[in-house]
Amino acid sequence: FRWTQWIFLKLYNSWFNPETNKAEPIETLDCAPGVPPGSAPDKSSGAPTSHAPTRQDAGGTFETSRRAYRDSKRLAFVMEAPVWWCEQLGTVLANEEVVDGKSEVGGFPVVRKPMRQWMLRITAYAEKLLADLDTIDWSDSLKEMQRNWIGKSEGAEVQFKVSSESVISNQSGTRASTTGSLNTDLLITVFTTRPDTLFGATYMVLSPEHKLLAEIVAPEQREAVKKYQQFAAGKSDLERTELAKEKTGVFTGAYAINPLSGEQIPIWVADYVLASYGTGAIMAVPGHDVRDLEFARKFDLPIRIVVQAPEGKDPLGWTEDGISVGFRPIEGLATKAAKREIINYLVERGLGWKTINYKLRDWLFSRQRYWGEPFPIVWKKDAQGNDYHEAVPEKSLPVLPPPLDDYKPTADGQPPLARAREWVELKSGARRETNTMPQWAGSCWYYLRYLDVANEDRFVSREAEQYWMGGARPAGVFPLLAPGEWHAQLENLCHRAFVDGKRPPFAVEYARVTPQLAQEIQRVSGMDVSDYRHSIDVYAVRHVINEHGNPFFEEPRGLMALSLEDLERLPEILAEPDSVEFSAKQPGGFKRFVISKRINGFVCVVEEARTKHGQLQLVTMYKRKTTARDVTPKAPLSDTSETLRRSELTKAVAPAPVKVTPGVDLYVGGTEHAVLHLLYARFWHKVLFDLGYVSTPEPFFKLVNQGLILGEDMQKMSKSRGNVVNPDDILVEYGADAFRLYEMFMGPLEMVKPWNTKGVEGVYRFLGRVWRLFIDEKSEVEFEQAQTATESPRHKELLELIQLSPAITASDATKEQLKVLHTCIKKVTEDLDGLRFNTAISAMMVFVNEATAWQARPASMLADFLVLLQPFAPHISEELWEKLTANSKLETRNSKLQLAYQPWPKFDPTLLVEDTLEIPVQVNGKLRDVLRVSATATPQEIEAAALNAEKVQPFISSKTVKKIIVVPKKLVNIVVA
């Protein structure tokens, strides 16, 4: 409670500074120029901004207005707004906790209800939470879920003037006429991701909750609109989604002016436009939006085609990229360019601006429950009698909940804590906040506390945090390449970027910064980068190929598509560039260099960023033709992707990565936390990082989703289905070792798998075989008899009766035995690294099956085997270890050390080499025989043996042998006509 509340106060006392792009103490707020929190620091946008209060501000005292201004910027803030109320749970819930109109926990109905609640400004971190997904090793599906939840859309806000005629007629009907200067500048702002289709906006739609609705609605439509608003408000969110199939809406009687065409377009109200997203109003382009088209067809509204679809495709309802038509300034431009041009057009005329929208909402953080951390907040009254909130001093933490007789909310709907009046009402006259935090609060940072649980002075010591969480270098950076490796590594990178997306991100350092380049950079920036290395990662490769390697979407600026060949010339370009430019101001505070060189009539431009790890990291690359005459056709996209697709790419061998572990090394959990815990924890961690309390920007570097275990009937386990397997029963019957071993043996970690109790018996039998590999069965019978003969259930001394099997010897292992052991060591070691527990266990089963047949079992081998088994079945392994090491004659390892601390065995590859090999012989790809040949046989010898093989002869004798493929140590394939 204490440190969770302490972190909350950090959130409370911070704001997000878009200038520095990070959270800062609230005290720095007054010095910064006003920019709306969460919005992109886009100075050229022309979007309206708020500003910090100055002493000249009218109304109220400076203190009051400063407090109000600070409170509006805090990362933890109070908001009076409709929230999700769940009657059965007796509390409000966050967006993320509401699924299909029901509570995520329990599936109870929820309703919208206006309440004053604490919120956390997670939206300020939307961009970072999105962008940094690229730096962590999580599954694609999980990352995708977070991306969808954050829901970034780039586009523009456009202002539509409400047609003066409708305003005049409206106002004269509603208010006392406001003299000659009528408000003809009534503006409605819409958000669109397709500003290029603005010319095709033939009507407008406002959400039923839109603020301007009352002002614009025509008298004759007032009644209809009001009814519609009530109709929409009466629908629960569940109904709203269920009824989504049929569009509804009402004409407002008002018109707006399409800023491009100048036409009057009708303004409608419809609930397919959400108040909570964008501006709550849209420009409807039925020609190129399915929802608008559906609506337009239902209400017979005009439709205009402004984007040409590819040949053979219907332009009506074409929502993908195409060629703009109809509006002169962008006529003929491809969508990407048309968007850019239209935005320029709008900005120049003050009609709109570029903007970014996120679906992510701020996090509703308070609950009306007893069992949660109370907010360390008190409420006071100012001179005017208005309530304001204040932090409890850090030294007063923790704020503990008082004991209560009744844990239900009060009769008038206040949280349970409100029942404790002496606790709530302080002597000073201040009152405690009675809401509590949700359970997520603790789970947002528990992994940090685990590092240093007993610390009384800090939530985690710096030393512990840095030792366990700190990563000195970014993940998987490969050291500088040896000369000549560049080509292979680039193919490796391309392969990882485009073919094998599952691999973790990594970067390659491929060249030192040359003295020429270092000198030039020093000259333009004053920075010394002489000991820096150039690096390139999969994201740069993707970016370069996707952005500049795709001729179809290329911008009309003389830029040319890149090929793999161009990338291959990076070292050449960077060694002796023609020019170097420097741009100090970049998002994230990176220093960037634009390095260019003219090659074969093209100017190749390479942008690199300076990282804190002594690298110049490739950001992007493109080439442009200098003059029209310089055009020489270069490899188009098809060639590039063909190159990438070459199967040779898959052969590129990846070197072992340098082990670095920023954040939690490995986090294993289910997908149910995808947009809850895993998003919340990332947010808190980033705030703590910005404020300097932790040393990594991400909490969990590698995350694996274990698959759900289904019931034996292949259904999700649930009480109502009655197919739940109680772990306690399994533990009693088979023990913890067999239980965990079975869960690991069922199949790949990430896969969904059905439970099968028979399968537990299988691994239980395996553990039994392991036991009998070590233990003399006769002695065990004696033990059991002695046990039944005595009454007391606990006889430690009786255990002494259990003896090691006489087959266990101090003798040396045979070559054959060593091969079996080391095959097992190799497999288990490699499979553990890859979290392939199922195949590791099967390798141990193979070993035990073999070893059971041995008359003499060398103790040293069995000791090594126990070390392998120990992580999978720790109890039985330690037990056997004790028995094995009790016999001093057999000692092979340091028997003083517990098994868990024994060094991991290393496999010896030389022991795995076979003397003779089995070589399958195929004819036209079909298996005909298997030869046994010496491992030293030459390809010629193998070929001859294959041709002479008895079983092969009938298939080749009457035919001509066209070709013989001999794969050394693998196989022979004879191709006949």
Next chain:
RNA sequence: GCCGGUGUGGCGAAAUGGCAGACGCACGGGACUUAAAAUCCCGGGACCGUAAAAAGUCGUGCGGGUUCGAGUCCCGCCACCGGCACCA
């Protein structure tokens, strides 16, 4: 509709482009036992053969392609699971 994942024996599953089905479950046969359980040994994709074998043919969701060779790589589909969903 969009995004992600998965399709291999009766079942859970293995297979750096190179002998498909390792390992385990279930099943069948045998040994031990008065008997059962436990344990140990043997068998096993389908088809066609055969007294039994052997040999042969077909087989990794479907249709194409690349390759000497494809469960694996490429193109196009289908089915199932998970997530998102009137987000402009």
